[in-house]
Amino acid sequence: MGRGPVGEPAIIRYVNNSLASVTDVSNTDASMILIKTLTASSSDDLSFVDGTSDVVLDNTYPIYKFVWTNVHPATNNVRFSFQGNAAGGSGYNETITSSSFRSYHAEADNDTEVAYETGSDQAQGTAFQVLELSSVGNGNDEAVSGELFLFNPSSTTFVKHFISRSIENAANDYAVEGYVSGYFNTTSAIDEIQFKMSSGAIDSGTIKLYGIKDS
Numbered sequence: 648m649g650r651g652p653v654g655e656p657a658i659i660r661y662v663n664n665s666l667a668s669v670t671d672v673s674n675t676d677a678s679m680i681l682i683k684t685l686t687a688s689s690s691d692d693l694s695f696v697d698g699t700s701d702v703v704l705d706n707t708y709p710i711y712k713f714v715w716t717n718v719h720p721a722t723n724n725v726r727f728s729f730q731g732n733a734a735g736g737s738g739y740n741e742t743i744t745s746s747s748f749r750s751y752h753a754e755a756d757n758d759t760e761v762a763y764e765t766g767s768d769q770a771q772g773t774a775f776q777v778l779e780l781s782s783v784g785n786g787n788d789e790a791v792s793g794e795l796f797l798f799n800p801s802s803t804t805f806v807k808h809f810i811s812r813s814i815e816n817a818a819n820d821y822a823v824e825g826y827v828s829g830y831f832n833t834t835s836a837i838d839e840i841q842f843k844m845s846s847g848a849i850d851s852g853t854i855k856l857y858g859i860k861d862s
Contacts, residue, residue, distance in 0.1 A: 679712065682856045689721060692843035693854050704838050706801035708858030713797070715842070715854045717790040722847030724782040724818040727791050728775035729842045731800075731807075733835035740773040741837070745829025749780035754820040764825070771832065775843065778811050780825035784818035790852060791815035793825075800837040807831040 683702050685693040695713075697704035704711060718727055730739035747767040752759045764780045783791045793813030800807050810828040817823045831837055842854055 678860055680708070680858045680860065682858055684853055684855045687718065687849035687852045687854075690849045692841050693849060694839065694841040695854075695856050697838035702856065703858060704800060704840065704856075705836070708860055709799050710859040711797045711800060712857040712859060713795040713840070713842075713854055714857070715794075716792050716852060718783075718792065718842075718852030718854070719790040719850045720783055720785045720844045720847060721850040722844065723785040725785075725847060726777045726782055726845040727779050727813070727815075727842070728777045728845060729795065729840060730775045731831055731837045731841070732839035733831075733833055734838045736835070736839075739775070739839070739841050742771055742773055742832040743769045743776050743829055744771055744832055745769045745776055745827060747777075747780055747825065747827045749823055749825045751781065751817070751821045751823040754822070758821075767825075767827065769829070775845070776827065776829065777845070778825065778827055779813040779815045779823065780827070781815060781817035781819070781821060781823040783815045784820075785850070786816070789816035789818070797837070797840070803834055803836060806833065807837050 683695060687693055695702050695704060731741050732739055733741060745768050747764040748762060749764050750761040767777045767780050769776060778793060778795065779791045783789060791813055793811060795809060795811040798808040799805065808830045813825045815823050
């Protein structure tokens with residue numbers, strides 16, 4: 648069953664007259680709107696810029712959600728990351744304070760852990776913020792998937808909070824689940840978001856941008 652915008656079950660409408668003859672089920676929860684899909688093909692980065700190529704990243708929605716699926720790096724042992732630009736800014740170097748923790752499990756079933764990840768947070772840093780908390784491999788079956796929520800990026804009063812969760816095939820054959828949250832420490836609107844690897848290109852994968860209305 649689908650979920651509503653605040654975690655409640657979404658309303659399901661059966662479009663046939665009786666359950667015995669149901670052939671289609673429609674989810675009437677239309678609060679999450681797909682805005683843009685970017686597909687990598689040996690891409691240096693994937694960027695969502697408000698007002699460019701049908702991208703909306705302004706006060707149209709109070710919450711934006713990015714979903715990346717099977718993002719596969721060209722280079723082995725690299726980190727998937729993101730940064731933003733304030734309106735009128737450039738360089739993707741906004742000030743970030745963040746925290747991060749991860750859980751992992753080795754394919755060999757000989758190592759597990761849940762711990763704070765001290766090397767992946769920032770304290771008023773301007774670097775790209777990593778979103779997966781190991782180093783993803785570039786083997787044919789290795790990739791990283793996850794989601795990132797950006798809250799009220801058009802506000803000119805508050806800092807801009809974000810929360811992300813990811814799962815990856817790490818280069819050392821681990822399943823690594825990562826949690827990263829923080830904020831852009833600026834009261835300027837954020838209207839550009841860029842994703843890239845710490846080194847090398849994004850060989851393949853998709854990133855979708857959604858707007859969540861009435862939230």
